[in-house]
Amino acid sequence: MPDPSFYAAVESRRTIRDFLPEPVPREVLDRCLDAALLAPSSSNLQPWEFVIIRDPEARAAANAACLDQLPARTAPLLIAQVSHRDTWRRNRDEILRIFESRGPLRKSHGSYYRKIIPLVYRTGPFGVLGPLKRAFSRIASLFKPTPNLMARSDVRVMAHKSTALAAATFMLALRAEGFDTCPMEGFDPWRAKALLGLPRGAEVSMFLAVGRRSEKGVWWDRALMPRDWTVREI
Ligand SMILES: Cc1cc2nc3c(=O)[nH]c(=O)nc-3n(C[C@H](O)[C@H](O)[C@H](O)COP(=O)(O)O)c2cc1C
Numbered sequence: 001m002p003d004p005s006f007y008a009a010v011e012s013r014r015t016i017r018d019f020l021p022e023p024v025p026r027e028v029l030d031r032c033l034d035a036a037l038l039a040p041s042s043s044n045l046q047p048w049e050f051v052i053i054r055d056p057e058a059r060a061a062a063n064a065a066c067l068d069q070l071p072a073r074t075a076p077l078l079i080a081q082v083s084h085r086d087t088w089r090r091n092r093d094e095i096l097r098i099f100e101s102r103g104p105l106r107k108s109h110g111s112y113y114r115k116i117i118p119l120v121y122r123t124g125p126f127g128v129l130g131p132l133k134r135a136f137s138r139i140a141s142l143f144k145p146t147p148n149l150m151a152r153s154d155v156r157v158m159a160h161k162s163t164a165l166a167a168a169t170f171m172l173a174l175r176a177e178g179f180d181t182c183p184m185e186g187f188d189p190w191r192a193k194a195l196l197g198l199p200r201g202a203e204v205s206m207f208l209a210v211g212r213r214s215e216k217g218v219w220w221d222r223a224l225m226p227r228d229w230t231v232r233e234i
Pocket residue numbers: 013014015016017069071182183184185186187206222
């Protein structure tokens with residue numbers, strides 16, 4: 001039997017652009033973060049970071065970076081969802097450490113994280129290896145199925161994909177708790193990056209305004225594409 005509470009959260013989630021001032025309780029936020037951190041990620045490398053913006057000055061600057069959009073201005077809580085292109089090595093080491101602390105590492109697991117992961121994600125200084133790796137993969141693919149040995153831009157896409165899944169999980173968890181969100185891609189990426197002190201390989205994937213919807217929170221009825229534009233079978 002399907003779980004109706006899952007569908008209730010999915011169907012009642014809307015982008016909310018006007019929030020009540022009611023704060024989001026810490027325990028609600030923590031539960032939703034815990035849920036979001038269970039999201040799937042490429043090779044389990046969890047390239048994300050949630051930055052909860054509490055400091056009033058930082059919040060004012062973040063609102064401005066979000067182009068003073070109404071959801072940023074009215075939400076009691078603003079979170080930057082950051083995607084990291086360069087944390088794969090650190091996170092790979094942590095995965096190995098966790099598994100090794102539980103007992104002998106399976107050989108396939110060890111070689112995947114020690115050999116395959118660096119082969120795929122390492123792009124060399126200034127990303128110089130990337131175009132060569134990509135060209136090699138493209139040519140090899142003419143002869144047999146070959147994974148993309150990534151260039152720096154591919155690693156960036158990988159990080160954003162997984163980060164967006166964590167954001168989606170977080171948004172649905174908040175809805176299950178009776179709270180609402182507005183994901184925002186409409187922001188100044190340079191100001192946002194400087195404000196959060198992000199390293200070169202990190203970017204804000206999106207901001208998330210979080211709170212309880214006001215009566216004026218939903219601006220439009222849903223408008224879905226025809227199903228045969230968005231789903232097909234071959
Ligand atoms: C990655 C992403 C970026 C978005 N950026 C903005 C934004 O900057 N401002 C905004 O008001 N809505 C933003 N939205 C919300 C979309 O406009 C909204 O999801 C869409 O219109 C569908 O409406 P619904 O979420 O209520 O179903 C964004 C959504 C996503 C997924």
